[in-house]
Amino acid sequence: AQKVTQAQTEISVVEKEDVTLDCVYETRDTTYYLFWYKQPPSGELVFLIRRNSFDEQNEISGRYSWNFQKSTSSFNFTITASQVVDSAVYFCALRILTGGGNKLTFGTGTQLKVEL
Amino acid sequence: EPEVTQTPSHQVTQMGQEVILRCVPISNHLYFYWYRQILGQKVEFLVSFYNNEISEKSEIFDDQFSVERPDGSNFTLKIRSTKLEDSAMYFCASSSGGLSEQFFGPGTRLTVL
Numbered sequence: 001a002q003k004v005t006q007a008q009t010e011i012s013v014v015e016k017e018d019v020t021l022d023c024v025y026e027t028r029d030t031t032y033y034l035f036w037y038k039q040p041p042s043g044e045l046v047f048l049i050r051r052n053s054f055d056e057q058n059e060i061s062g063r064y065s066w067n068f069q070k071s072t073s074s075f076n077f078t079i080t081a082s083q084v085v086d087s088a089v090y091f092c093a094l095r096i097l098t099g100g101g102n103k104l105t106f107g108t109g110t111q112l113k114v115e116l
Numbered sequence: 117e118p119e120v121t122q123t124p125s126h127q128v129t130q131m132g133q134e135v136i137l138r139c140v141p142i143s144n145h146l147y148f149y150w151y152r153q154i155l156g157q158k159v160e161f162l163v164s165f166y167n168n169e170i171s172e173k174s175e176i177f178d179d180q181f182s183v184e185r186p187d188g189s190n191f192t193l194k195i196r197s198t199k200l201e202d203s204a205m206y207f208c209a210s211s212s213g214g215l216s217e218q219f220f221g222p223g224t225r226l227t228v229l
Binding site for chain 2: 033035037042043044045046047050091093097102103104105106107108109
């Protein structure tokens, strides 16, 4: 069975600091997809990124970057120069292709607090 | 920008009552999902739906739950006889393809008293 671990329950940083959110996944499948979602205090889930298991290139989008390391089964998320608006719960999720339903398996989330 | 919508935003019900949570997925999407999040916990998969049938369901999705796409736009989740432990935020999601990213609605907070 697949599993996603986000060991950091809560992280507090001061604005403009860089912060990395860790995500470790487990699956026996060789083909899978990894995702990050943001859940701000308003409660909705906002899609941030999707990565497939064959694409280990790191990705940068503005202040966000993602580091996918298949060798360590990790898909970490870094926010550069954090801002108060980045305060949210961030979820990492995994989707495997067996099962047919395309379900997302979520980690427990990391609460990020960015303070002035 | 198209988005998934859900109604109501908050539903309060008595234990044992039936509830129907409604979702309007993004219009050209073909895959539909329900997830739930008990307060302070992780998001859990309930069911996925494609081509008018359930393609996968979790252990949580027992006989008390059902889903339906009654017309070309709505996707509903029914809980037949609610229990206290059904209190949670219920998220609907949709995707254009099975491998595409899932876009989530704002959620319906269900409170069972």
